[in-house]
Amino acid sequence: MRRISKSARLACFYVLLLLCLAGCTKETVQEGSVTSLTALQYELENQTIDFSDMWFYDQLEEKTHVHVAFEEVKDADWATRISLMFASNSYKDMILRGYLDTEEYGVSQGLIVPLDAYIEEYMPTYFSRLSLDGAGDAIPSSDGKSYYVGYLLSQNINTDGHFFINRTWLDRLNLAVPTTIEELTEVLRAFRDQDPNGNGLRDEIPYQATFDDNNSGIYNVFSAWGNPMNMDFVFIDDADQVCFAPLSPGFREGVEWLHLLCKEKLLDVECITQGSNLWMVKTNRDTSGYFSYWRLGNTALDSRITEQFECMLPVAAEGYQVRLPRYSDVVEFGASLTVQNKHIEDSLRWLDAQMDTQTMLVSQNGPTGEMLTVREDGRYEVVYVPDANDLYSIVPVLCGQFFAPASYYEQVYVPAAHRQEKTAYSQMYEAADVLESRSYRVLSYVTSKTSEEAARLAQLKAQLKTVIDGALVSFMTSGVTDEDYAAFEQSLLDAGAQEYTTLYQTAYDRYLDRLEGAER
16 A cells, blocks of 8 residues: 655644544533533643643543643652642642642642542543453542542553664674673774764764653663662662662762763763753764664664664672663553542542543543544554654643553553564563562652651651762762771761651552552
8 A cells, every 4th residue: 555645644633633533532511501620730841832832631621521621740740739729728629630639739738639439420431441450449548538539551561771782883893792891892892983973073972861860861871880879869679678779789880980971081070060951962873883672673772873773781789680660550640639629529430531531641642533443343543643743732741641551451552663672672571580679660650658757757858869879970970988988878868768758668568568458
């Protein structure tokens, strides 16, 4: 079949905008007056989205007779805006996506509505999925009440950043994919010295990274020494003990290797300050040989660049078993209603309408017809993804409501090619046994904590991050001495590393006791 041109695709798409989603919800809404609501809406940092003028919500309003006036807030400003809203005593009706301390604003202050008495009647679609795969088990707060609608996107993946190496450069230099930290170091040196991009300039950046994350950041480096360093700094070992990564074996060796890379100009030292946007710009210049990232397809990276790269297994340091942080499906914050909401039932119906199978999949992938089709087996399949993240101007994607436990999701959806790409990488890593046994995300997202525990953990994390970031910058740029490293370890203890670990252990032990009780 002849491939449709891009211009023809776009023309068809805009016609379809006027026609599709006609059958997205199964319940009919009676004609009547429109309920008006207000919402604080989370927005991705690198996106500018007008939710009030988005096609998806226009369609949803026609079906539910609920109009929502959105106030968009970017990730960097989200926590501050939440605090200001509650402090002002003038609340929006709904809080959508992002994150919310439900222990503080629900259990302690009573500023958001417990939903248990409403969910079964007013959110029947969402309610029907809560019991699948135990998906709703982690939603209740410490008082046993549910203060938020969960967000769950089961993607069949197991880690944030996979490692990618420039296969084109390897072939030009007649090099093999490295398997050890020593081999990787030599490959990076060859990338630096032998002009693998062939432009006659010494402009190659062997290892391109950001700083404090597990996607494109340097935290993944420590996995070579069996240390699953992550953004919360804690992990669970095989004996169900919570460990503090910067005080665990392998951390110093990782820091020393990072210094070697900076000293020899094998790692872009600007990784210390650059964010993901600048990282993307640099990686798209055809000067990078190695990086970690979520996946290659359907990202901000240029396809002319990504076609040069292939996924590789993480390298191992001698005497160590690789341990990358494990990503796991956890229920995130989807939506809450504040106590000033006078239309609780209509608000929940509006949220539940988004959980209808087709509507929910449209919210992630775009309208049926041009972007999403229904196969003969009844499953939905993505057939077209707009360029340059244009999808965000049409549908909310990660900023909308979604609740799909794995057993349900597999029955209704065939993942898009880029999602299958990520799944394949995850299967490769699982088979190679390079991931921690139990995901660290259990500690942050699954174990329940009192408001006092959550507040103290947040305070300690901020203190510890200041110490860790400062030490990493110093060690990477100036090197590591025994005296300086001992001072670093003492600073971590002074900043509360032991208390931080103990608080997580206490919450985790409660979680294990609850699981054991449920099994009995």
